[in-house]
Structure formats: C-alpha cells, structure tokens
Amino acid sequence: MADKKARMMDGFSVVRSLAKAKQDGVLPAPGAHRPAEDLSAHLPPTAMPKDSPHIVKTIEPTKRTIRCFQCGYEFKLAGTTRTIYCSKCREKIDLGDYVIAGPWSQEIKTGGSVIIRPSGRLENVRIQAGNVILEGEMDGDSSIECTQWLELGGQTVPNPRQLTMRNLRIASGTMMKFKYKLQVHHLELFGTLEADVEAAGLVSIRPGGHLKGTVRGAHLQVEEGGGLSARVFIWPQGNPLNGNS
Amino acid sequence: MSNENHESVIGADVEIVGTVKSNGSIRLDGKLEGELQCGGNAVLGKNAQVKGNVTATSVSIEGKINGNILAKDKIEMKASATVNGDIKARRLSVEDGVTFVGRSEVNPNSQPAPAPQAGPAVR
Numbered sequence: 069m070a071d072k073k074a075r076m077m078d079g080f081s082v083v084r085s086l087a088k089a090k091q092d093g094v095l096p097a098p099g100a101h102r103p104a105e106d107l108s109a110h111l112p113p114t115a116m117p118k119d120s121p122h123i124v125k126t127i128e129p130t131k132r133t134i135r136c137f138q139c140g141y142e143f144k145l146a147g148t149t150r151t152i153y154c155s156k157c158r159e160k161i162d163l164g165d166y167v168i169a170g171p172w173s174q175e176i177k178t179g180g181s182v183i184i185r186p187s188g189r190l191e192n193v194r195i196q197a198g199n200v201i202l203e204g205e206m207d208g209d210s211s212i213e214c215t216q217w218l219e220l221g222g223q224t225v226p227n228p229r230q231l232t233m234r235n236l237r238i239a240s241g242t243m244m245k246f247k248y249k250l251q252v253h254h255l256e257l258f259g260t261l262e263a264d265v266e267a268a269g270l271v272s273i274r275p276g277g278h279l280k281g282t283v284r285g286a287h288l289q290v291e292e293g294g295g296l297s298a299r300v301f302i303w304p305q306g307n308p309l310n311g312n313s
Numbered sequence: 314m315s316n317e318n319h320e321s322v323i324g325a326d327v328e329i330v331g332t333v334k335s336n337g338s339i340r341l342d343g344k345l346e347g348e349l350q351c352g353g354n355a356v357l358g359k360n361a362q363v364k365g366n367v368t369a370t371s372v373s374i375e376g377k378i379n380g381n382i383l384a385k386d387k388i389e390m391k392a393s394a395t396v397n398g399d400i401k402a403r404r405l406s407v408e409d410g411v412t413f414v415g416r417s418e419v420n421p422n423s424q425p426a427p428a429p430q431a432g433p434a435v436r
Binding site for chain 2 (some may be wrong): 270278287288289290291292293294295296297298299300301302303304305
C-alpha cells in the first residue's frame, strides 16, 4: 500500500466508495493503517452507547444581556470579563460581581450580580446591577435597580417602592406583598406573593409557590404543588384588557 | 378501550343539551350545553366545547369551557385549553399557552373542596 501513489479523494467519493464496498460485500480491511490490537480496545460503532464521548457536542458559551446604565442600550455578551464598553455610547460598564455580607453604604453600578447575604444591610445606598439577590436588609433610603432578575429571599421584607426590576423571583419561604400594581416581564414564584400582577412574559408558579391577588398577562404556568388564589386574565393571543369574554 | 377504566366516552360528533351525570370517569370530545357532573375523572378533549359547570374529582382540559370548574382533587389545563369561568380545586396544573379568564381558588395545603353545588354557569 505504501508504494502506491497517493491520490486525493473528496469526502463524497470516500462515502460512495464505502457504500459500494458494503453493497458488494467487500469492506475495506479494518485497521489497515494501525495494528489489530488497537482496534480491540475500541468498541465497534454499533455497540457504542448513545451518549458516547466519541460524539462531540459543541457547547455555546452562555450569553448574558448587558444594559448600559448611560444610554439604556442592550447587548449580549458571551464569556467573562471584568469591564466592557457599551457598543453604542462607549460608556465603561463594570461587570464585577459583589457579595455584601455586612453593612454597606457604597454605591454599586455593575452589569454583573450583587448578592446581599442575610447578614448584609444596605444603608443609604443605591444599587444598580444586572441581577440582585436580596436576602439581607435595606433601610428606607436605599434602592435597588435591576436590569434583569431580582430575587427576594430570606426573611427580608423590603419596601416594594425601593425596588425596580425587570424580572422578579420570590424564593422559597419568602412572603412578599405589593400594595400597588406590580409590572414585570417574567415572574417566578417559589414563595408567596400577594399582588396585582401585570406580566408581559411568563408567570410561573413553582411547587410551594403561591400567588394571591390578580394576575394579568399572556402566559401562565402553574406546576403541581403551586397555589393560585387570584383573579386571572391570561390571554396568550392578545391584551386581556381589550378582549371580549 | 375504556372498559378497564370504566370511562364513558362522548365522541367528537356528539352534541348534548342538558346535564350529564356519571359515577365513573368520562371523556368528552363533543359539545355539551349544560352541566357535567362526574364522580371520577373528567377529560375534555381538544375538540370538546362545554357551556356549563363541570364538577368532578379531577378535570383535565384540552378544549374550551365556558363555566365554572369544581374539582375535589385536581384541575389540569393543557396548552390548548381555553377556560372562561371560575375554578376551585386542591391542586392545579397549568401549561404555558392556556387562555384562562376567571377566579382561581387553589391551595395545595387546604382541605378538599366542598361538595359540588348545582348552579348556573356564570358565563
């Protein structure tokens, strides 16, 4: 075989040749270019498990949405970086993550995440972040503004007027009451929420979650174990306020 | 097909005006103008259209219903379901995509729903 002149073959020709050889019952000698003992170490293709490591899967890095605090422009970012510049106004955006586990009075403006632990306490401070997990306390002069998800957990009962968020998640064991209309995109409940909810996206009540009040929106999902004691207006096709019932 | 489960089937080409009562489970694919009282499970298929109240142990909805639903145990709304009316049950499962306008009273920790009361459909 070594003395034969090498010839270029395209992929289709290879496949066609193999198919013809199989049809004729003349398969190419297995392992022609490697010793027979090497072949025995590998399972034949038919015996390989479905999720064989030989089947390579490409994993796309997770993307996250960044919103510029200066101009409000939203763009997606894959990978990890500490800072980035807004593609529109060139404003520098911090993407760092912060964990607050004690008294905190320094302003934070980040496209990353801020976690306020149960021992953390916000004192006269404004927090602007992509995602915020609030388990600690905040005084009456503090505020939290989320461009993405705000998760309320622990035993904290913040004043809803101090919170601005796009999506809201109530953690398990937490009970939250909004006296005014709560307008969010997505709402996910593992705990209890009492509010007049208007959601543009999905209202999802997970097992253990409970929603009381009113819910208006396009999409509702109640998993078994979730509770719903509310007036419900769910119309996926249009605005529930303009529909005819 | 339903003998083993003792399920009564009302086909897609059947239209009933009046009250339907069943001690066992029932599957409705046709149209019903009136009440459905079922001692077992009630399944409203994709083509089902009900104008009236439904009372059953558990109710699974894929079609359209204009009326109140009272389930002793569970109400299950599939993605294609359209419900205009109030619901009351111990357990609720709602898939994304349903159309639902009404009051909901579901609390998994509460006692089973009281015995069904005969009454007119609200819508």
